[in-house]
Amino acid sequence: MLDPALATQLSAYLTKVVDPVELVSSLDESATSGQVADLLDQIASLSAGRITHVRGGDAVRRPSFRVVRVGTAVEVEFAGMPLGHEFTSLVLALLQVGGHPSTAATELLDAVRGLTGEHRFETYFSQSCQNCPDVVQALNLMSILNPGIRHVAIDGAVFPGEVEERGVLAVPMVFRNGELFGQGRMTLEEIVARLDEGAAARDAQRLDELEPFEVLVVGGGPAGSTAAIYTARKGIRTGLLAERFGGQLLDTMAIENYPSVEHTEGPRMAADLERQVRGLGVEVMTGQVAVRLVPASREPQGSGLHEVHLASGAVLRARAVVAASGARWRTLDIPGEDEYRNRGVTFCPHCDGPLFAGKRVAVIGGGNSGVEAAIDLAGVVAHVTLVEFADELKADDVLQRKVHSLGNVDVLVGTATTEVVGDGSKVVGLRHAPRAGGASSVLDVDGVFVQIGLLPTTEWLDGVVDLTPHGEVVVDARGATGIPGVFAAGDCTTAPWKQIVAAAGSGAGAALSAFDHLIRTTSPAASQSSA
Incomplete structure (x- = not known):
């Protein structure tokens, strides 16, 4: 079922399984059931006795299987074949059900454990969907941490009757207790915030109380993450704000033109970038949307700091700002388009x-x-x-x-x-x-x-920096805007080439320009102490 290289890699991962795990399968006579059985048998054979495959489950959906921590109520469920992009979700489920800890932030894990009520989630995915794993993995983790949460990930191609009956015309599509919960990419933070009404307010308060950054990067795509890497490596206190880390990378399949990387996929590159950014100590704030930039010259308190106002109500402050907010899908703007989005x-x-x-x-x-x-x-x-x-x-x-x-x-x-x-x-x-x-x-x-095509995401800069008629930020060769201390990079700018490597290069340039700006200006704290 798995090719030799992937099987070897999986065998190494399975050494991290601490608690015994059972794969309880519910199968029928279909060819897909045979493939599921073969996959589970192979996983068990690679686990050195840590995982066993038990047939004879009583699930309604067939083929399906539960990943169960033996002797406990901890489990996740897959219906169909979790291969393609969802194979990573299966591997994580095996590890986490098997006792290997999640790398998510401690406060976020505590928030999941603290959720009350009964929540039965069903997520429809396709193996070719690069957006689905984030949702599947988030809900799987929640079901492992909280006994009031259950989750089944469903391969829509294996259950076309269900897909037709429930009107699933876009993935990922998530149902909670039988009702539509959400469509499209959702992070763990976003799901928790929807289930815990106080979570968003607490997060906004936490962000509002953060000390000012020396550089605040707005955007988590190749341009923004590269800018954060460069400033962090200069020893500068750096924050990175993004609605979702990775930006358009998360919607990109094969990448075969990035120097020194013969082949990768967007989500994998995004995960690698996020790991590198976090490893450098950058304050990463995802699930947040910038709505307005107030430059230092217009900030009423005279602090000498730029302000970025968020949709949550929080305000972040920084001596320099790098706008790398990227672009989004351009729409047709014709009757019926909005009404039938995700319904065809x-x-x-x-x-x-x-x-x-x-x-x-x-x-x-x-x-x-x-x-x-x-x-x-x-x-x-x-x-x-x-x-x-x-x-x-x-x-x-x-x-x-x-x-x-x-x-x-x-x-x-x-x-x-x-x-x-x-x-x-x-x-x-x-x-x-x-x-x-x-x-x-x-x-x-x-x-x-x-x-x-795409539209630049620059509404939060409208009326503040110079924009082209198409909404692109006007920058010079250094990535500087017309406002001292405000720089821009990537697809949201007038840069002619909207490519990953070009965005990364412009992010590096904007970061170096921001560093140059900082060393040539006096910080507000230094100015006050000298007075």
């Missing part, structure tokens, strides 16, 4: 493509991302219609040749999409018309994948 309208072909197996879908956008999405989806769905507003595709020639060679892909150019059509619960069509004018028509589709 989606932005991630890798995550949600398997949910549309055997169905008809549309991909909007003729650049590299759109054409690549159409090619990938063609191997999963029944039919793809690629729609491009311009009169010709903009993707690389090699991609265009490939997409035109596929028998189940139609390409429409010079075409405007005007409405996402739904039946009240899900997408049933896409209305489009010739860009040059003419009657519109409706394309019968079950899904619409939007791939039309």
Whole structure:
């Protein structure tokens, strides 16, 4: 089941299992059940007796299996095959159920243990979804720590009837006690905050009471994390604020053009960056959104510190700020798009493509991302219609040749999409018309994948620093804005190349510029002491 290299790696991990673990399987006569049984047998054989596979479970979903700490109520459950991106979730479940401690912050683990009530979570995932493991792993950990919490992770491709019945058209999708709890990526902090109403307020208070930073980085993608690494290595007190650490890396599959790294995946690179940043002592604050920058020159108390105001109400202060808030998916802004988001309208072909197996879908956008999405989806769905507003595709020639060679892909150019059509619960069509004018028509589709580029996330800087008409921060060659002590890097700036290595380079440059600014200016504390 597992290739030799992966099996060797897993065997090494399983030496960390402290408490005996049983894999209790509920199987039927299907081929998938046979594969699950083979996987569990192999895991047991690699564990040196620490893990055993016990058949004959009584779960309703088949195939499924529970990972149980022997003699206790501690367990997590998987329905289907947790391979692909979810294999890491399975490994972590084995280790944590087996007594290996989590590396999450102590106060966060205590908050999970302190949650009250009964919570039965179900998470639908796909093996190709790079966003799903964060949610699955968070809920698995919660179920291990708190006896009032149970969690089952469900491979939607193995249970298509459930997926259809419950309207699962985007993953991850989480149900709590039978009701929809959330869709899309959620961190452990975010889930705890939703279950514990006081958690957000306590966190905001904690952040509000932090001592000022010398450098505060806003953004956790390649630019922001690199900036934090560079300033921390200078011995500077550094904070990093991000809604989610990793930024667009978390939505990126294969990375094969980063120097010295032949191949990696976005989530893995994000995890490596976060580990490096935290290891340097940076104060990392995730699950937070910056809403406003108040520069030192406009700060009413005259402290000489820039202020970053957060959606939570907290205010962070710093002598220098590096804005690296990245970009987000550009939307169509047409009727029906918001209404049917995650009900047929989606932005991630890798995550949600398997949910549309055997169905008809549309991909909007003729650049590299759109054409690549159409090619990938063609191997999963029944039919793809690629729609491009311009009169010709903009993707690389090699991609265009490939997409035109596929028998189940139609390409429409010079075409405007005007409405996402739904039946009240899900997408049933896409209305489009010739860009040059003419009657519109409706394309019968079950899904619409939007791939039309990115928008910089710079609303929190509007009216403070100079922005282009497209919302990009105007910076000079040093990453400096027009405000002393405020720098910017990465995809939120006017930098022409939106690439991982380019973002990392600009983050390093902005950090070095911030360091240069600090050594040439006097800190507020030093100024007050000299007076």
